[in-house]
Amino acid sequence: MKFSLITSLLLAFSTNTQAQNCLLTNQDKYDQLLPLEAIKKHFSGDMSKAKKEYRVNKNPKYRNHDTYSYNWPSDRTREMEMLGRKMTVPMSNRIGLTWVGDDMFRIAKKKSDVESFRHFYRNMTQKELDEAFGQAEKQVQNKTNATKEQKEAAVGMAKDMAAAAKYENVAGVGEAAVWKLNDNELIVLFKGYTFQVIADVSKDKATNLELAKKLAAEVLAKCK
Numbered sequence: 001m002k003f004s005l006i007t008s009l010l011l012a013f014s015t016n017t018q019a020q021n022c023l024l025t026n027q028d029k030y031d032q033l034l035p036l037e038a039i040k041k042h043f044s045g046d047m048s049k050a051k052k053e054y055r056v057n058k059n060p061k062y063r064n065h066d067t068y069s070y071n072w073p074s075d076r077t078r079e080m081e082m083l084g085r086k087m088t089v090p091m092s093n094r095i096g097l098t099w100v101g102d103d104m105f106r107i108a109k110k111k112s113d114v115e116s117f118r119h120f121y122r123n124m125t126q127k128e129l130d131e132a133f134g135q136a137e138k139q140v141q142n143k144t145n146a147t148k149e150q151k152e153a154a155v156g157m158a159k160d161m162a163a164a165a166k167y168e169n170v171a172g173v174g175e176a177a178v179w180k181l182n183d184n185e186l187i188v189l190f191k192g193y194t195f196q197v198i199a200d201v202s203k204d205k206a207t208n209l210e211l212a213k214k215l216a217a218e219v220l221a222k223c224k
Contacts, residue, residue, distance in 0.1 A: 022223035023101040023193045027063035030054070030097045033219050034197075039070065039095050042214040045201060049073060050093075064103075069096025069198050076203055093201045095215070098185070100195040114176045117189045121167050121178045170209070173216050179209055186212035188220070195219060 026033045031054065040047070050072040057065050076091040105120035106113070167187075170177040174188040184200035186209065197219070199212035 023190070023195060027066070027101045028056075030066060030068035030100055033100065033195075033222060034068075034097050034215060036070070038218040039215065041218075042211055043095060043201065045093075047072060053096075064099055064101045066100070067096065067098040067198075069094050069098070074201075091200070094184075094198050095201065095211075096198045097219070098196045098198060099187075101193045102195070103193055105189070105194060113189060113192055117176045117178075117194070118169075121180075121187055123167055170213070173213055174220060177216070179205075179212070181205070184208045184212075186216055188216050190220060190223065 031052070036052075047070060050070040053067075053069050053071055055067045057063060071092045071094050074091055074093045077088050078091050080087045080089055105117045108116040108119040110116040110119055166181040167178040168181060170179050170186065173186070174190040176189040178187050179185075180187060180196075184198065184205075186197040186199065188195055188197065195216075197212045197215045199208045199215060201211065202208055
């Protein structure tokens, strides 16, 4: 009985470690986790003008912040507001992966990874935003190597970015997942780490999300 229990625990630990290592050992080869063939299985649009882009962090310690994607022109535009000014900017189609093997969500320090993930990737209340930026503004104002205008611009830009960050919970993907609306990225929790699927090919949110879920399944299939 004890032997059977110990064996089960060891097998569970081995499976968990393998899944973790899958994301971590692929931090320098995102394109092998989600190759072009896998993308084309689920996206039938024209990618003849798509160019592969692989942005690698200069510091090897931060491979989890790299970005791999296929990008090509689209007819879409995006309305943005920065420092009180509204702008219309062109958008490119994008499919790929970013932030593979990240564990930043753990700073939430909840009882479980899922709870920490849910707390970290959530829509903050206005009160929480005001408190956070109150503290941040004090830190910025204490910096003496920036002008008043630069400090105000930095705080204003950060507020605009925070206000734009919106998440929706997504069921049935990994251990937990959220859809980052403004960036069209699916953030997936799996075995203690996260990865983000980029699926930005349509004006329709449902189309992007459905594609992202299928691409996430390709990554999960390699790491199960």
